[in-house]
Amino acid sequence: MGGYHRTAAVETFTASKTDRHPTQLAALRGKRLVTAIETEEGRHWAEARIKQLTGGDKVDARFMRQDFFNYVPQLKLLVAGNHKPSLRTVDETIRRRKAGAQEPWARLLLG
Secondary structure (H helix, E strand, C coil): CHHHEEECCHHHCECCCCCCCCHHHHCCCCCCEEEEECCCCCCEECHHHHHHHHCCCCEEECCCCCCCEEECCCCEEEEEECCCCECCCCCHHHHHHEEECCCCEEEEECC
């Protein structure tokens, strides 16, 4: 897939008590397929981040020691692992974005 694929840490898409550095989002600019593997048990999806990345809105990001820029994500997200992160809220916007198999599971979140 050349420059169109990127492997991202699954923590980019799961909830955390601390904010992530915007470099994680900067690395996704221009990517068409993003994969993440090895989810941990008991984690929750970062629903706002997933909606932001798959909803067609601009994302603000920056690389280390550089200025912020924004871009419109055009990625398809494929997450695979042994433990399925849970959703805190199952609303229509999340329902539209998810498809896939159950255990062992893989989820494809469509943009």
